[in-house]
Amino acid sequence: MNLLPLLNPLNPALTLTILVAGGIAGALGIALGLGGGIFLVPFLTLALGFPLKSAAAISLATVIATSSAVSARRAGSHLINLRLGMVLEVATTAGSLLGGITAQFVAESTLQRLFGLVAIAVALAMVARINRRNVIADPDADSGRLGGRFYEAESGGVVSYRVKRLPLALVGSFVAGNVSSLLGIGGGIIKVPLLNAWCGVPLRAAAATSALMIGVTAAGGAVIYYGHGDLSPMLAAPAVLGVQLGSWAGTHLTNQTPVKWLKVLMAVLLLVVAVLMFVRSVR
Amino acid sequence: MNRLEQHIGTVLRVGTIASSALFAIGLLLVLGHVAGELPRVLLTVALIVLIATPPMRVVISVIEYVRERDWTFVVLTLIVLLALAGSVVAARF
Numbered sequence: 066m067n068l069l070p071l072l073n074p075l076n077p078a079l080t081l082t083i084l085v086a087g088g089i090a091g092a093l094g095i096a097l098g099l100g101g102g103i104f105l106v107p108f109l110t111l112a113l114g115f116p117l118k119s120a121a122a123i124s125l126a127t128v129i130a131t132s133s134a135v136s137a138r139r140a141g142s143h144l145i146n147l148r149l150g151m152v153l154e155v156a157t158t159a160g161s162l163l164g165g166i167t168a169q170f171v172a173e174s175t176l177q178r179l180f181g182l183v184a185i186a187v188a189l190a191m192v193a194r195i196n197r198r199n200v201i202a203d204p205d206a207d208s209g210r211l212g213g214r215f216y217e218a219e220s221g222g223v224v225s226y227r228v229k230r231l232p233l234a235l236v237g238s239f240v241a242g243n244v245s246s247l248l249g250i251g252g253g254i255i256k257v258p259l260l261n262a263w264c265g266v267p268l269r270a271a272a273a274t275s276a277l278m279i280g281v282t283a284a285g286g287a288v289i290y291y292g293h294g295d296l297s298p299m300l301a302a303p304a305v306l307g308v309q310l311g312s313w314a315g316t317h318l319t320n321q322t323p324v325k326w327l328k329v330l331m332a333v334l335l336l337v338v339a340v341l342m343f344v345r346s347v348r
Numbered sequence: 349m350n351r352l353e354q355h356i357g358t359v360l361r362v363g364t365i366a367s368s369a370l371f372a373i374g375l376l377l378v379l380g381h382v383a384g385e386l387p388r389v390l391l392t393v394a395l396i397v398l399i400a401t402p403p404m405r406v407v408i409s410v411i412e413y414v415r416e417r418d419w420t421f422v423v424l425t426l427i428v429l430l431a432l433a434g435s436v437v438a439a440r441f
Binding site for chain 1: 350352353354356357360361363364367368371372374375378379388391392394395398399400401402403405406409421424425427428431432434435436438439440
């Protein structure tokens, strides 16, 4: 990896490029309810020529930053289901440990193909996002040991929900943790639709709980990359700051942006990313 | 609001602000061509604070669950910490 001349001394143009890319990825991530990683990783590898491993490592640092910032803001809203989160984290951190270890042995081309497949899956999920409501309008309904209740602005009252099919949620979380470490994405794209569509968790609670979980999950992966010298603080700095600024700006923009056409646009972009990843993997 | 949620919120907020501030200062020093080890040290500390923040949140949870005598969740959160410790070990090989 001939990144060394770029790293030392740090090239200001490269720093600025990563900062801006992080900002765009962070803003898009907030607007679409995804992490920014699915956009940042392909940018770093396809546009800047980083090896996938260092792109994934840098992206994991931004995943941690987003998770901490967003969850700090949400703490107290009861949207985060702490108990469910802690249970599922057992699976995500185990998956992330395994993913971080395998990433050290897997060929670059295999990672690229895997990223391509995940990008296609994300694109399809984004277009066909299931928006089923799982809430029980009665705040006194028994929500079970892992369920929860929160104030929902749309219905103007406290709603509650029960968690169903926990084993399925655990398997999905393990896979999400694994993919997160291997490819540098948060993994919310796997957990949120799963928790929402099959496990009875309302979309906003699923998203908030997943956002909390991805911090710990990504930390497990990031440590492994850092230990192997694939996570440079010099490159993580502009990416993290960019994503923080971008997601801050994104929260102020989402209210006016028509998310529907944005989703279609991003789905098309992800399919292009997938094709580029496949093309690169056979070269 | 639930006490645990409040503590978690504080840990995450402090970790986010500290790491972002250190990243920003370190980066400005690098771009301002400040000589010596300081910029590099600041950026490394920033990264470590960033990565350590979510695990700190789990540590706080273990303590709170012990206080509540909720042993199921004490065990679950300890398993999460064990997996994270596994990552630290894997980082060295």
